Amino acid sequence: MTNGNQKKLWHGNEAVKFASQVIEELEGINQLQVAEWIEYDNVPLLEKCAKPHKKTLLHDYIDFIYYAHYDYLLDKHFPMIVINSLIELLEFYQVDYTAIGKFEHRGCEDDDLESDEHDEAEEYARELFRFFLEKIGDLIIDDIFTILFANKIFLFEFNRQLMELVHELSKAEHFEYLKKDGVIKRCLYIPQWLKRGVFMRDKGRCQICGTDLTKLLHLDNKENYDHIIPLENGGTNDPVNFQLTCESCNKSKGDRSMTFNSLATRFWEVES
Ligand SMILES: [Zn+2]
The missing domain is CATH 1.10.30 (DNA Binding (I), subunit A)
Structure with missing residues (x-):
């Protein structure tokens, strides 16, 4: 149950850190700008361009970048970085994660683990990441959104990159969304x-x-x-x-x- 007096926690460090990463991605640091995102991800672009949704296109972009960050760490075999960060966030947001079990090497660095412990850590990290996204993924994305939505220079560039995609759309193909070619x-x-x-x-x-x-x-x-x-x-x-x-x-x-x-x-x- 929620009520008007419920405390709304906000993890500023995680939000600021990722807001700045999203800014760098939008500038093209890893070739994950809007065009690449729309190409790789499954975004209902036209529906979202046509009508305002509370989960905005920027939420979807942040979601993509956030997921890509942790997925990259898991792929590159840094499970302890993932475990330590995610547990800190779960505890901050007061989420009970005991259902997936405790991990005894919490707080260790990746280099500290023996190879069998490392395999165990990788498995735990993937499970923890899935659990984390399901429980508080949307909340974290919204925290990052809160910062970026106040940044007009960022928003202008984000909208400008979307504009380039809209220019490519033809009315013949998407008549229910377009007024004419390239115009929503x-x-x-x-x-x-x-x-x-x-x-x-x-x-x-x-x-x-x-x-x-x-x-x-x-x-x-x-x-x-x-x-x-x-x-x-x-x-x-x-x-x-x-x-x-x-x-x-x-x-x-x-x-x-x-x-x-x-x-x-x-x-x-x-x-x-
Ligand atoms: Zn005025």
Whole structure:
């Protein structure tokens, strides 16, 4: 049972570490950019481009990178790195993993193990990884998402790489999703959860001119939820392609302009 007072734990170190790894992957450090991900993974790309889902395309990309990281360590025979990291996380999130048994060499390094112990460790690590993903995989992915969703420079690049894939899509092949070749249909409505999330992330300010839209200071400013990369340019209706703008910036932006700022509110500069 959950209730409003339940503690929501957040493992900041794991999230920050992987957020930075996802940034590097998006930049192409291991040739796992958006195009390669879509090629290797089984992503319902068009459905997610057409309509906002809470599990966004960015969640799916993070999921892919996160899995690839631990899978690589297992393939390269570093089970102790995997075991030690995953157990720390399971304990932090208060997940009982006794069902898969304790591993007596916990805390050791890979070099410390004899070869039969190493085989045992590999088997345990794979089982632990499966258990971990099933129990808290989604939670960790969401923790990493929390950081990346606030990073506009990253989001712009992620959406730009998606845009290149959208450009390749033809209406004849995907008529239910496309308005014309390379252009996704506008989604019929923007759900309330998405508006609230974007409003919070953008701290109630127009992301183009900085105007306050919280209605604490001005009642006449109306908020808009605008595509960072416009649909006409190959943008998607995935939640990570939305930003908060004011009415006048939204109207003057036009369908083909890709305008975004990365505004910061610095903690010690908050005016009282
Ligand atoms: Zn504005």
